[in-house]
Amino acid sequence: MSDGSADEPTARSRPDPATIAVRDVSLSFGDLRVLEDVSLTVSPGEFVGLVGPNGAGKTTLLRSISGAFEPSSGTIEIGGTDVHDVSSRASSRFVAVVPQDTSLSFSFPVRDVVEMGRHPHRSRFSSPTVDDRDAVERALERTRTTDLADRPIDEVSGGQRQRVVLARAVAQATPVLLLDEPTASLDINHQIETLELVRELVDDGRTVVAAIHDLDLAARYCDRLVLLADGTVHSDGPPQSVLTRETIAETFEANAAVTPNPVTGTPTVTALSDRTPFAGADSEIGSGRADGGDRFAAFPVHVIGSGTAAAGVLERLERAGVDVSVGPVPAGGVAEEAARRLEVDYLAVEPFEPISSDVRAAVDARIRNADVTVVVGSALPAVGPDDLESLESASSLVVVEPESGGSRTDENGASDRLGGGWGERARKTPMDGLLEAIDAELE
Numbered sequence: 001m002s003d004g005s006a007d008e009p010t011a012r013s014r015p016d017p018a019t020i021a022v023r024d025v026s027l028s029f030g031d032l033r034v035l036e037d038v039s040l041t042v043s044p045g046e047f048v049g050l051v052g053p054n055g056a057g058k059t060t061l062l063r064s065i066s067g068a069f070e071p072s073s074g075t076i077e078i079g080g081t082d083v084h085d086v087s088s089r090a091s092s093r094f095v096a097v098v099p100q101d102t103s104l105s106f107s108f109p110v111r112d113v114v115e116m117g118r119h120p121h122r123s124r125f126s127s128p129t130v131d132d133r134d135a136v137e138r139a140l141e142r143t144r145t146t147d148l149a150d151r152p153i154d155e156v157s158g159g160q161r162q163r164v165v166l167a168r169a170v171a172q173a174t175p176v177l178l179l180d181e182p183t184a185s186l187d188i189n190h191q192i193e194t195l196e197l198v199r200e201l202v203d204d205g206r207t208v209v210a211a212i213h214d215l216d217l218a219a220r221y222c223d224r225l226v227l228l229a230d231g232t233v234h235s236d237g238p239p240q241s242v243l244t245r246e247t248i249a250e251t252f253e254a255n256a257a258v259t260p261n262p263v264t265g266t267p268t269v270t271a272l273s274d275r276t277p278f279a280g281a282d283s284e285i286g287s288g289r290a291d292g293g294d295r296f297a298a299f300p301v302h303v304i305g306s307g308t309a310a311a312g313v314l315e316r317l318e319r320a321g322v323d324v325s326v327g328p329v330p331a332g333g334v335a336e337e338a339a340r341r342l343e344v345d346y347l348a349v350e351p352f353e354p355i356s357s358d359v360r361a362a363v364d365a366r367i368r369n370a371d372v373t374v375v376v377g378s379a380l381p382a383v384g385p386d387d388l389e390s391l392e393s394a395s396s397l398v399v400v401e402p403e404s405g406g407s408r409t410d411e412n413g414a415s416d417r418l419g420g421g422w423g424e425r426a427r428k429t430p431m432d433g434l435l436e437a438i439d440a441e442l443e
């Protein structure tokens, strides 16, 4: 079908229709420079995640690639055609868009909305063909929206509407698909289903660029991430090379632990609080004690635990000036990451591997040397017989209880395994009362 020769690609040899080439693109809104010399090539069958902080320019870049925004300088080609040289009807034969805001200003049935994806493929006044109808039904099925097909679009939920608009883009059957926050309103099940579908589309040979805020999902599903910050490409490559503690700190201005997901093996980003003193620590230290802020420095504390709870304990103790050590912690985990960042003495072990006698001896030595040993309650189920033996030699014990009541059973189970005497000897505290509990043990 043709709209006219001006919209048609020229006959010169051109790249695959699913190739995107963004070259030196800059774009301003008035005085505000939003994109600055952005260059990016996306190959057929690639799924690229655009990540970056709010206002980095992700939506603006996507809208520039779709042809909706014209750059101040630079060019954008899809399949060798400059997207700004063709009509929007022509460009919608090679690029489909799922915008961030999927609200629609009409009340058509869902099936009709999806059918709109077929419009660029037929002449203006013709009726849908059998192929069009098949494409619509298939798109409804793939996005799990068949059940909604007869409902008015303005009466479905935001997440359902997002899937309908994705169905419209799927029905459009373009070589390139641009998605702006495709999972933002979706529950976890539909997030995964949607990204699995996007992967299928990519595996069929389509090219997808998606702005995704959820870094874990982006790392899990995308072949490549492009990290935008202040309108420029900060880094571009495989998820594990783009998502690092350093890049997160530089672009999101956030302290984060980046660790391999134990199930998927892809990077997981855990944002940690910044290093400003936490409310309470300063007042506890400086609350008129004769020995003031050095109160804790002279008393070594050893921590046993893992995960974010142990990382939180380390942060609190370190900020309070405690001479703290931790271990054993799983190598590559959040607790090890926090220990390294806070420059705390730590002993790491390979997850699921037996602890070597050298590490065991080192852990024992730290427990014996410590005035207080802190066991992070959420880790108690993982405390093994060797740890129990080591704890026998602890001068005093504090257990930080999990914040939710959910782990109580585990905790009781572990206390039982630790023996009746242990439960009585240990002082139990919520995270907020940790310093007070240590203080009380030191009295």
Ligand SMILES: Nc1ncnc2c1ncn2[C@@H]1O[C@H](COP(=O)(O)OP(=O)(O)OP(=O)(O)O)[C@@H](O)[C@H]1O
Residues within 6 Å of the ligand: 029, 032, 034, 052, 053, 054, 055, 056, 057, 058, 059, 060, 061, 211
């Ligand atoms: N139409 C517009 N007119 C003026 N300024 C705009 C317009 N659209 C975006 N901006 C500005 O451009 C900058 C980049 O916005 P953009 O929406 O591209 O960022 P983003 O990375 O997608 O952000 P978010 O993660 O919050 O969705 C912001 O400072 C924004 O205020």
